[in-house]
Amino acid sequence: GQNIDQPTEMTATEGAIVQINCTYQTSGFNGLFWYQQHAGEAPTFLSYNVLDGLEEKGRFSSFLSRSKGYSYLLLKELQMKDSASYLCAPKDDYKLSFGAGTTVTVRA
Amino acid sequence: DAGVTQSPTHLIKTRGQQVTLRCSPISGHKSVSWYQQVLGQGPQFIFQYYEKEERGRGNFPDRFSARQFPNYSSELNVNALLLGDSALYLCASSLGYRDIQYFGAGTRLSVL
Numbered sequence: 582g583q584n585i586d587q588p589t590e591m592t593a594t595e596g597a598i599v600q601i602n603c604t605y606q607t608s609g610f611n612g613l614f615w616y617q618q619h620a621g622e623a624p625t626f627l628s629y630n631v632l633d634g635l636e637e638k639g640r641f642s643s644f645l646s647r648s649k650g651y652s653y654l655l656l657k658e659l660q661m662k663d664s665a666s667y668l669c670a671p672k673d674d675y676k677l678s679f680g681a682g683t684t685v686t687v688r689a
Numbered sequence: 690d691a692g693v694t695q696s697p698t699h700l701i702k703t704r705g706q707q708v709t710l711r712c713s714p715i716s717g718h719k720s721v722s723w724y725q726q727v728l729g730q731g732p733q734f735i736f737q738y739y740e741k742e743e744r745g746r747g748n749f750p751d752r753f754s755a756r757q758f759p760n761y762s763s764e765l766n767v768n769a770l771l772l773g774d775s776a777l778y779l780c781a782s783s784l785g786y787r788d789i790q791y792f793g794a795g796t797r798l799s800v801l
Contacts, residue, residue, distance in 0.1 A: 585731075611787070614789070614790075616792075622794065623693075623779060623792040623793055623794045623795055624732065624779070624792045625792070626789055626790075626791060629789060668731050668732075670731075672787075674745075674786075674787065675720075675722075675737050675739075675744055675745055675786040675787055676734050676737065676745055676747075677722075677724075677732075677734060677790060678734065679724075679731030679732045679733070680731050681729070681730050681731050682730075682731050
């Protein structure tokens with residue numbers, strides 16, 4: 582089975598940095614995705630890690646440690662529009678398994 | 690370029706009825722996956738189709754079925770609807786079955 586664990590909620594101030602951690606236990610693994618989902622909308626692709634290490638993409642970075650079953654998403658220079666749910670999704674072959682998501686609230 | 694399109698946007702059905710949801714993938718994408726997202730939870734995998742063949746199925750009852758057409762669009766059918774089937778149904782397309790999945794806006798199904 583799949584077990585994906587991430588915090589339920591996080592709050593941060595505009596301009597700050599927030600790190601969302603994700604731990605996972607999956608029967609198979611060949612990569613990990615992070616998606617952003619605004620309330621009532623579809624998930625949008627943020628990042629994809631296959632190998633260990635840090636992937637940087639503008640204000641967003643994602644890190645993966647396969648041996649530890651651990652990933653994090655780093656959001657820098659937070660903006661109000663970053664208020665959303667962030668979904669961690671390890672991949673087993675073709676199948677994505679999603680965590681419940683972390684709701685990030687950005688305050689002015 | 691058009692993204693993943695789903696129809697209808699919203700749907701209201703009563704228990705016991707049947708529903709068909711439709712999905713058109715991004716042009717050039719040959720794989721379509723379906724997910725169910727209940728309020729407050731992450732999406733749960735239902736099916737994946739690639740080149741019109743079912744590649745995988747999640748832990749959903751046989752009331753759920755799907756198919757993919759020669760133009761790579763897809764339909765998800767749910768029979769004998771239950772109240773618990775109320776959810777956002779998401780379709781995602783990808784180039785191949787292991788590639789990045791891009792989601793449509795979803796169909797919100799309410800079962801009364």
